[in-house]
Amino acid sequence: MTTIAAATAQDKKPLVKIAKVSIDPAQLDNYKNILTDEVQTAVRIEPGVLSISVVADQKNPNQIMLLEVYADEQAYRAHRETPHFKKYKIETKDMVKSLELMEVDPILLASKKN
Numbered sequence: 001m002t003t004i005a006a007a008t009a010q011d012k013k014p015l016v017k018i019a020k021v022s023i024d025p026a027q028l029d030n031y032k033n034i035l036t037d038e039v040q041t042a043v044r045i046e047p048g049v050l051s052i053s054v055v056a057d058q059k060n061p062n063q064i065m066l067l068e069v070y071a072d073e074q075a076y077r078a079h080r081e082t083p084h085f086k087k088y089k090i091e092t093k094d095m096v097k098s099l100e101l102m103e104v105d106p107i108l109l110a111s112k113k114n
Contacts, residue, residue, distance in 0.1 A: 019100070020098075021065070049071075050069040
């Protein structure tokens with residue numbers, strides 16, 4: 001098991017955010033495609049993006065939630081300035097009906113090694 005909090009510097013705690021996004025149901029498939037491209041790019045090329053997990057509410061699939069884990073605040077700020085994130089924001093601005101961004105305190109972030 002890999003514990004993300006332990007994988008970062010001992011004196012730094014990762015920055016964890018939960019984004020709750022409500023999508024126009026008529027544009028949901030297109031939104032998912034754009035989001036998939038953005039998330040895969042961020043995780044692949046940004047060293048400060050430790051993980052991003054995306055889920056949808058089973059009863060209301062246009063309600064998307066992202067669990068985002070960054071090495072620190074600087075990594076999060078850098079992510080928001082990347083060309084792929086800015087492209088995502090522009091391409092989805094008319095699809096997103098609401099966005100709630102929560103900063104949360106990580107208790108335990110664990111995953112299996114691939």
